């Protein structure tokens with residue numbers, strides 16, 4: 001495992017600025033498990049938002065069980081507010097094919113029909129396989145498809161990136 005030369009803490013600060021204008025009155029943050037949930041937790045605090053942020057999991061609606069397997073696919077969804085008619089700001093660490101976002105949207109709509117859903121991400125790495133685009137991304141990078149980019153968080157809550165290269 002190597003560390004990608006991307007400053008996750010600096011990008012987090014950009015994300016915080018980018019999310020501000022997306023927050024209409026009564027909008028709620030929903031972080032995609034797991035990296036997006038960490039980001040949402042910190043954004044909720046740093047932006048001084050009232051109430052609790054939500055966490056949403058793609059586990060129950062993924063289209064790639066065949067390659068990822070079902071084992072350990074715990075459902076971490078926790079939405080402690082009414083979804084119906086709310087403006088939802090989805091937060092994720094990395095946007096790649098868009099398949100996680102698609103699965104998460106299905107999960108979200110199981111809880112109600114939101115007024116709107118907006119997506120903000122720390123890193124957009126391109127490679128989309130679905131027509132999904134973020135309203136804000138703090139960085140855009142190009143990586144080989146064999147590399148997996150993930151957000152990491154240390155015990156002090158500070159962010160960094162891990163990049164793993166798949167063994168061919």
Ligand SMILES: O=P(O)(O)OC[C@H]1O[C@H](OP(=O)(O)OP(=O)(O)O)[C@H](O)[C@@H]1O
Nearest residue numbers: 033034035093094095096097098099100
């Ligand atoms: O656009 P996609 O191709 O779906 O990829 C993006 C997703 O991949 C990563 O999650 P991952 O599946 O690695 O799980 P994790 O967040 O638990 O590490 C990332 O956190 C996004 O949720």
